[in-house]
Amino acid sequence: MSTPHSTAEVFNELDPHGFGGYTKHAHHVVSGTVLKVILGILLAFTVVTVGAAQFEKWIETSLAIQLPHWVNVFIAMSIATVKATLVLMYFMLLRYSNPINTIVFLFCLLAFALFLFFTLLDLSTRGAINPIKAHQVEAGGIGGITAGWRTGPDAILISQAPVVFWRERKITEVGQKRFDEMKAILSHGGHGSTHAPEGSTGNRSLNRPGLTEGLFSATAPAAHGSGHDAHGSEHGAQPAPAHNAEPAKH
């Protein structure tokens, strides 16, 4: 513990907590030019991140090169991190304010990193079954779920994936031919991008060792011959049984 010392040594009326120079930074006025330049850089990086994503897509569709999954995430997150750092330093004034604020934010990011790291560490290795326990893994599947409101007269209990249920229902409603026409318009549509680009297998599913056998067979998309769900059949899936659906009331 500190040795007793005289009052005069300790107490400075103007700076009672001994914060020294920090408080004078509290009212730093950032130059207007700096703010404008930062905005310009941020807008430029927005263009870069969109461009990078388009470029990756162009590589995949035109050159038929399947980029690894992490490339997209890595590039996008790197640019976003640079943008975020600029916002933090200049718009949120971390560069000029009391360092304790930066420390608070860094500890928050540390907690975030720990959260993400350990959760992923567990969930991404859960499929790796120790060989000695392999025989304990049992087959599973989906339980009965509802499509739409769970209760009430409109409740529809289904025992298949909702995606399959609604597809079957639409085909019953409009017929296969019309369904395919609609699908062609809707999935290569005005929303800026296309599905299942030509030349790409489109299958990015990870190899998940120890995956419960049969877990996906009930829910994988049915191969109804339109050719758009080539990846669906790569799961080795069979068309889901449509007769399980119990449309209660229409």
Next chain:
Amino acid sequence: MTTLDSRSNPLGQDVQGSEPLWKRYLPGHHWRSGEEEFDACTLGFWLFLATEVLLFAGLFCAYTVLRYKHPEAFANGSSYLDWRWGALNTVVLLISSYTMAASIRAFQLNHQKQGRMLLATTFICGLAFLLIKFTFEYTPKLSGWFISFDPALHHYASLIDKEGMWGLFKHVEGYGGKAPGQFFSYAFSEDAWEPLWWSVYYCATGIHALHVIIGMSLIAWCFRRARMLAYGPSHYTMVENTGLYWHLVDLIWIFLFPLLYLIH
């Protein structure tokens, strides 16, 4: 002026006069100086921002785990989003962040009118963000109803089956139903887990939109107080903290935009 402090200083009545409000401000009775109060409020607000970041951390973590489990569902789901709306919203939010920072600068320099104008611009940008989100993104995806001047509409012209509100809205058959979880009813999905993608999309953007609304309310409050000349070079804590909050909203969107719109 801040919502975080106590301003029960009995001296408050003694210094009334023709001075503007910000010059008459006195720190709470337990503070030794206004500087210390400002510093403490900023630290307190940064701690609050840390909690906000960790709130979104849950969403980002769920996103990561579920995308790891179902990469194709996420790639397919993302392709229903139009990156152009996302990029436009990013630009809108970045500009609003700039105007917010500039408005703080204006109050620091006692440029009252400029400060108010910039606050108003920030508010309008927030409003534009929400309008784009709800009109061009949420509504068509959930219900299939497009607003009639939506540029995407010409592509679906052959599927328009209904009009509403005197032609202001047009309905595209089969487009809607991209709803989260069990409310999903879109018939043309290509991956079994697409409902999950929509769950993540609506949770993340919905909670973000809620923060935009909260931020806009704070800005509106600041604007009202600024008209009473409550902020000036020696006292602008509330604008400063509102600005921090607004930048955080921007910060979250900087990450949400590529994660939701630019994956394939």
Next chain:
Amino acid sequence: MTTLDNSRAHELGGHGHHEGSYLTPKGGFLATVWDWATTVDHKKIGVMYMVAVLFMFFLGGLAALAVRTELLDPVRTVTVQAIDPATGKPMIDADGKPVMKTQIVGQTLARWIPPRDGSEITSIDYGNQLYNRAFTLHGAIMVFMVIIPSIPASLGNFFIPLMLGAKDVAFPRLNLLSWYIYVTGSIFAVASILLGGVDTGWTFYTPYSTTTDAEHANVVLMVLGAFILGFSSILTGLNFIVTVHKLRAPGMGWFDMPLFIWAMYSTSVIQVLATPVIGITLLLLCFERMFRIGIFDPALGGDPVLYQHFFWFYSHPVVYVMILPAFGVISEIIPVHSHKKIFGYRAVAFASLGVALVSFLVWGHHMFASSGELGATVFSALTFLVAIPTAVKVFNWIATLYKGSIALTTPMLYALMFLFLFSIGGLTGLPLGALATDLHLHDSYFVVAHFHYVMMGGTIITFVAGLHHWWPKMFGKMYSQFWANVGAWTVFVGFNLTFFTQFFLGTQGMPRRYASYVEEYHTLHVWSTVGSFVLLAGFLIHLFVFIHSLVAGRKAPANPWGGLTLEWEAASPPSEHNFDHEPIVTHGPYDFETTVPPHWNAKDYAMTKVPAGAHAH
């Protein structure tokens, strides 16, 4: 330690003038109520928290007694001769043979709370579901509404500014807001109970929490209650961090702070960093339940284990939100009541921060049975790190006692009990952290006993110790040491009877959360239930001691135990603004060898000795 005007302060405290005490009523009854309801005074808010927490402790305690009463007797289905309702005699059929019927015996809750529609109970399910509700109620109330806010929000609110020599916490209005948020969250939880209760367990694991009770809103209400309580916790923690940073008295450096402040600071860091995650978790859980979004639902591609990660990322650190303040209280009580400088001040201070850091690395040990093998192994290894800072603390407290001038006051008695109980709780945590033994003990009564030794033997016991330590300061009244000690011993006996038996039950295989059990466990369950009622008797004794103290207690001196921290420099009870003048710190909080305590008055301190070499300032 001195104030700028020591003589005036001495007069205020030493002779019991209470003009300007924060407890002095402002006008009539309604005016006083309004004054308390709108106060921004940290002391009043601390007292309001104390009252609210004790009320919730009473509710949670009732649920605990319901659980123990149900377990007094195993549930059996027996065949008995039917009774004719008309004659009241045993029924006989036409052949003269007795008419037999099956009957459920041993279900206490089902007898107390019959079905709402008045129908006869024909299945054990009804009683079992009541039991599920009772233990969920007990767990949720005790964790979210009692233990988490107990020491931080009540004693912390009251004493952090006093110990720092400040007039108030950094954001007084925010402080009041967090009390109201706490009350709102508690009302949600109580409403959920009144509507029929929740049977998910306090952890709200999916799919229990998304599929059970489909027709009721109870789960959503309870989850929203916990969500709202989280905000209260965050705001309190945020407030304390800023207070510690910005409002220390002149001359008080970081290492001149009392160890209670260090512990509360570490607690607040955890509250701020961990609580938001439970916020988003519970929000997603509400969405999941109301809209079935599927994030935690494997049928829609989600992952129920993801929920467990989310939940324990908060709820493991929060275990240290519960225990760290207790460490802080013990670090105050032991030096003061043994009148000796704390051994290893910096080690204890850094151990608090160490616990806070480690708390974020070990949450997976709650999920050994559900997580993957690599995750479980890593988390098991990291879990043992917890033992280091906690053991540092325990050893330092024991070293502080060594050659101290120990006064067996009620707070000290409780502190010693804490050392004993917490050591048992801590050491039984080690076999649970070890992967191999945990898979045997997982979800058994061993776990139940372990966390009750830590949570109740650690936190609740220390909360009571802290109340006895600071009661004279908070209310300006002394209490009967004799009866308080009787209460303490009763609690100690009752506690060990209740929970030590459960270690045996657990190792023998009794699973937790079961309403019934096989005959072999009967004896130990009976002892455990008897113990829980002894515990009740002990707490009732304390309640009467406190009420008697408020009504007829002798006036407390300003510094009844001879403490050196700044709160003992204020009057008992403190004035509105805590101190007449801003105190200036000139010595450490535990320099008993060199300092005479403030307001020194020999007749008040019959139980403590001051070393001959010490000098008054």
